[in-house]
Amino acid sequence: MRQKQRHPLQAMGLMSAILSQLVGSTLIGVFTGRWLDRFFHTTPLFLIVGLLLGLALGVYAMLRLVHHFFSGD
Structure with a gap:
């Protein structure tokens, strides 16, 4: 499978x-x-x-964001 090319500013x-x-x-x-x-x-x-609780919610939100970024939705 070919990965989608992303702009470096998207990573930033x-x-x-x-x-x-x-x-x-x-x-x-x-x-x-x-x-x-x-x-x-x-x-x-x-x-x-x-x-x-703040750390746990922050990690959860980070994981959701990374999943959303790499899923392409």
Whole structure:
């Protein structure tokens, strides 16, 4: 099978989208966790939970994006 030729700028766009999704979801998780910690007076609990959820959602979104990029849809 012959692979589809892609422009180098498409790869740069993919890397930028991956970076923004990973960083954005992680930051949202961290700041939401910090806010919940201040609200409920539980110092590191929600920060850690928010960090882990943000990372997990970022990786999931990254995998969906890469799958979509390489499937050609």
